[in-house]
Amino acid sequence: MAREVTQEAFAAAWSDGGLVVDVREADEYAAGHVPGARLMPLRTVPARCAELPGGRPVYVICASGNRSKSAADWMTACGIDAYSVAGGTGAWARSGRPVAAGSREHAA
Numbered sequence: 001m002a003r004e005v006t007q008e009a010f011a012a013a014w015s016d017g018g019l020v021v022d023v024r025e026a027d028e029y030a031a032g033h034v035p036g037a038r039l040m041p042l043r044t045v046p047a048r049c050a051e052l053p054g055g056r057p058v059y060v061i062c063a064s065g066n067r068s069k070s071a072a073d074w075m076t077a078c079g080i081d082a083y084s085v086a087g088g089t090g091a092w093a094r095s096g097r098p099v100a101a102g103s104r105e106h107a108a
Contacts, residue, residue, distance in 0.1 A: 034098075
């Protein structure tokens, strides 16, 4: 079972340069995402787990926290130190934290 982090814990990890993986679809990502988030749609996660580092935490985010739980479970099974972000991008944006738009992945 994937571990879950609060928005506050995630915000602290993000500000320290934590690796963020957004598992929504490309159109959702383009509409607004956490700055620096890496796009990896949920359906691609099982095949792409090897792209992720094994030695540092990975914070998995989606729209509300449901898809990220599934993705974090897959990542954990692959040996990744993965955490699902409670409340997802929706809670992040509602809290007034920064949101980037566009289809390009942005540096943190």
